[in-house]
Amino acid sequence: GRLVAAERIGIVAAQTPEAFAGAILELLRQPSVRREMGSRARELAETTLSWRSLAARVGELYDELADVRS
Secondary structure, three states: OOOHHHOOOOOOOOEEEEEHHHOOOOOOOOHHHEEEEEEEEHHHHOOOOOOHHHHHHHHHHHHHHHHOOO
């Protein structure tokens, strides 16, 4: 939920059927908001959350850990 809210790539709803239904209805009523969220989500997936980016971050972490132990 934090990522979704922080990146504005969706709506975070309470964990109740009513809240979930309300969030869906809100999005159904706002096609432009859905498109914007979708565009942001795709951009995030292709950059920050891409396998290449995540692998680089893991590699950096391993390098840091190796330096600490040396």
